[in-house]
Structure formats: structure tokens, C-alpha cells
Amino acid sequence: xxxxxxxxxxxxxxxxxxxxxxxxxxxxxxxxxxxxxxxxxxxxxxxxxxxxxxxxxxxxxxxxxxxxxxxxxxxxxxxxxxxxxxxxxxxxxxxxxxxxxxxxxxxxxxxxxxx
Amino acid sequence: xxxxxxxxxxxxxxxxxxxxxxxxxxxxxxxxxxxxxxxxxxxxxxxxxxxxxxxxxxxxxxxxxxxxxxxxxxxxxxxxxxxxxxxxxxxxxxxxxxxxxxxxxxxxxxxxxxxxxxxxxxxxxxxxxxxxxxxxxxxxxxxxxxxxxxxxxxxxxxxxxxxx
Numbered sequence: 001x002x003x004x005x006x007x008x009x010x011x012x013x014x015x016x017x018x019x020x021x022x023x024x025x026x027x028x029x030x031x032x033x034x035x036x037x038x039x040x041x042x043x044x045x046x047x048x049x050x051x052x053x054x055x056x057x058x059x060x061x062x063x064x065x066x067x068x069x070x071x072x073x074x075x076x077x078x079x080x081x082x083x084x085x086x087x088x089x090x091x092x093x094x095x096x097x098x099x100x101x102x103x104x105x106x107x108x109x110x111x112x113x114x115x
Numbered sequence: 116x117x118x119x120x121x122x123x124x125x126x127x128x129x130x131x132x133x134x135x136x137x138x139x140x141x142x143x144x145x146x147x148x149x150x151x152x153x154x155x156x157x158x159x160x161x162x163x164x165x166x167x168x169x170x171x172x173x174x175x176x177x178x179x180x181x182x183x184x185x186x187x188x189x190x191x192x193x194x195x196x197x198x199x200x201x202x203x204x205x206x207x208x209x210x211x212x213x214x215x216x217x218x219x220x221x222x223x224x225x226x227x228x229x230x231x232x233x234x235x236x237x238x239x240x241x242x243x244x245x246x247x248x249x250x251x252x253x254x255x256x257x258x259x260x261x262x263x264x265x266x267x268x269x270x271x272x273x274x275x276x277x278x279x
Contacts, residue, residue, distance in 0.1 A: 053156070056157070057160070075130075077166065082131070108126060
């Protein structure tokens with residue numbers, strides 16, 4: 001069962017990564033994507049705030065360099081740890097950390113600006 | 116540790132680099148705790164939206180520009196389609212022509228063979244004597260040109276000599 005789950009996860013992950021490789025950042029409509037918010041029964045105010053935050057992260061991700069965006073997506077979308085990212089990208093763990101740190105700084109800056 | 120986490124320390128925290136002092140401070144400081152929670156919530160939203168959006172994009176690729184068909188225009192045929200149609204027409208038109216040429220050639224050969232056969236038959240029919248008797252006929256020279264009966268006399272003389 002565990003193997004089956006891992007296989008499905010790997011398939012979904014590789015499919016998403018292929019998609020990210022094919023899709024140039026300019027082809028992504030960040031504003032439209034930022035409108036997506038999961039149903040949670042939250043108040044209109046908190047939903048509006050969540051929308052703003054989401055749009056800010058998307059915008060920040062769109063402005064990252066290719067390496068920074070790859071590392072950022074692998075860490076925060078695919079839930080990979082630093083060693084897995086290093087193995088997948090062929091970078092050293094320290095390099096992955098640096099790219100991730102810069103990506104997070106850019107995202108934090110964008111979120112702070114959106115408030 | 117009494118100071119709030121700096122922007123860099125928050126980013127390092129998100130990567131997983133944190134000291135015990137920082138962990139203690141976050142437990143005690145509601146401001147830093149709220150900042151980290153806000154960041155984690157934003158990233159969780161981002162994760163959900165990326166998975167939702169990329170999954171949808173992979174399943175149903177959206178065209179970047181409206182196509183002619185979606186705008187109500189008739190679809191423009193591919194340029195190669197006309198080449199293929201022309202090639203097919205050429206082949207279809209070429210088959211009867213080729214067959215006609217073959218038939219004509221065959222009929223010409225038959226006619227030629229017939230003519231040759233007729234020539235042979237004509238040559239055979241027009242012989243004065245049958246082929247096996249040709250050597251004998253060469254020995255005897257007949258002259259049918261004179262009509263005064265001297266030929267008959269000459270023939271009789273020859274026959275008489277042979278009898279003798």
C-alpha cells in the first residue's frame with residue numbers, strides 16, 4: 001500500500017514538474033490564479049486577506065530566477081526536504097539553502113508590501 | 116533571547132534552520148508566532164493553489180490564443196493537405212492513362228505479330244512449287260513466255276530423252 005501511494009505521489013510530482021518546466025512564468029496569469037481559495041467557511045474579510053496573500057506569493061514566485069523558483073516549488077509545493085532537492089537538482093545542499101533563502105526573502109518582501 | 120526574529124531569521128526558520136533560543140522565543144512571543152503562522156498559511160495556500168491550478172492545466176490545456184474555429188471561422192486547411200489531395204488526384208488520373216498505354220502497346224505487338232504471320236503465310240502460298248520440291252524445280256528451267264507450241268515440243272523431247 002505504501003509503495004502504491006509513493007508511486008502515485010511520484011507520478012503526480014513528476015507530472016507537475018514537467019508542467020512547470022514547460023510553462024514559462026510569463027504564461028501564468030498570477031492575478032487569476034490568486035483568486036483561487038479553497039472552501040473553508042471563512043469570513044469574507046479573512047478570505048479577502050488570503051486572496052491578497054496568495055496573489056502576492058504567486059507574483060513573488062513569478063519574479064524569481066529559474067533556480068530559485070524550482071527550489072521554492074520543490075520545497076513548498078512538493079514538500080521535499082533539502083537533501084531531496086539537492087539530489088533532484090544536482091546542486092549542493094548549501095546552494096539549495098541559499099536559493100531557498102533568497103526566494104523566501106523575495107516572497108516575504110512581496111507579502112509585506114501587499115499589506 | 117528577548118528580541119523579535121528578524122526577516123532573515125524568519126526566512127531561515129522557514130528553511131528549517133532554527134536555534135533552541137529562537138524556538139523558545141517563538142513560543143513566548145505572540146507577534147513572532149503570528150508572523151510565522153501568517154507565512155506558513157500563505158505558503159500552504161500557495162501549495163494548494165499550485166496543485167489545483169497545475170492539475171487543471173495538465174488535464175485541460177488552455178489555448179494561449181483563440182483559434183479560428185473558436186471564433187466562428189471555418190477551419191483553415193493545413194497547407195500539406197492540398198499537396199496530398201493533388202498527389203492523390205495525380206495517382207488516380209495516372210492509373211487509366213498508364214493502363215491505356217499498356218493496352219495500346221499490347222495491341223501494337225499483336226498487330227505486328229499478325230502482320231509477320233500473314234507475310235509468312237503469303238510467302239508460303241505464293242511459292243511456285245512446294246518447298247521440298249524446290250531443288251528439283253531448280254534443275255528444270257521452264258519458260259512459259261513463248262506460246263507457239265515450241266515449249267511443248269521441247270518438253271516432249273526432254274521426256275523422250277529421259278525415257279531413252
